[in-house]
Amino acid sequence: MIGLADCNNFYASCERVFNPKIKGKPVVVLSNNDGCVIARSNEAKALNIKMGEPAFKIKPILQKHKVHIFSTNFALYGDLSERVMNTLKSEINKVEVYSIDEAFLDFSDFSSFDRAMSIRKKVKQWTGIPISIGIAPTKTLAKVANHIAKKSTKEGVFVLRERDITRSLQHLAVEDIWGVGRRNAFKLKQYGVYTALDFTNVNIEWLRRKFSINAVRLQKELKGERCYELELKKTKKKNICTSRSFGKETNNYNIIKQAVSNFANTCAVKLRNERSCCYKISVFLMTNRHKASAVQHFPYITLNFNTPTSDSFEIVSKANIALQTIYNNACIYKKAGVIVQSIVSENEVQASLFDTIDRKKRNRLMCSIDKINMLMGRDKIRLAAQGFDRKWKLKQEKLSPCYTTRFSDILSVNI
DNA sequence: TCTGGGGTCCTAGGACCC
């Protein structure tokens, strides 16, 4: 059997761990720039606050019910996620960390309701985060089991046995199947497929023809045939993207250049952490698509490196060449981003015949910079192009302390 | 006033080869 452990309302729960005052109260966490609701406590869900809703649209509800609002604090969530995963690993040998708040667990040795309950209790006790566990024969069914654990059990644990599969699928809407999104749910309903059970009953050839190979796999998984195994090896990323909306829209070239330089540098740092190099870099800009009256412009350009690189100097300067090409000062931009692509492992780099850079020396320099920044704080050493004033930076008005990752933010206790 | 960020996989179609 495969288990799926999923943290309940993860970001909202993180905010509560070190702030007991907000227990039992409605809590929402907003996306970057304090834009949309991306996490809700049960009390906030009960107020009918929807996932992804722009905060400014529901301001009256938030005020009326005294909802506690937080900006995203990824330093906190990332750290608590690691604690949860480590606790799971202390109980289960094979754990696939699937996302910041989810992990697949190998229950092939023995799976029981009681074992899952004790794991759940341990995670709560050790980290303060409540989780739900669903257990079933395949990953997709484990997702179903988790769904049931969250919605219909008091304990937060559900074991989906073979004999109960049909009954469970009957009560699961087709759009709630893992891997069926909005588009395909709409399409399926047009053909009269409304529940997960309906989905398991459609002709497999028809499914292959009308949808994709994934739909076929999905059907098999729902019937208990395993198509997806646990992925225990960490794989290298194939693309790395850093992008942000600006706190304030702008057409100022220098501000945008600073932002793009910072995003490009972050991509380079991420590449070096992965021990990878990239062949290509793309830069994009976006105007505010919600503003009907504004001139819209979504330029995007990709440039190549002759030799794959993770060098900040090269990546940032190439990003700036790209920016120069696509920037148009008649437009007010809302967002910019840098993507590095065609990624290869750093020990598989094929150098260009005409390469002129002393790469060994540059690598040592980058290593030193990374080390110093690790010890002394992010961007302590930076490229001049990154600048200091950060006029493009995001809005984060409701940021909670980094309780676990910054010395000055550690809680003090009065006895 | 105000609307997120970071990924993966699949497919169709174009360009090219012999």
Place this chain on the structure above:
DNA sequence: TCTGGGGTCCTAGGACCC
């Protein structure tokens, strides 16, 4: 009159996930 068949590789766009 009449215009093939079998491939590979790359890319953009779509769909999905959290």
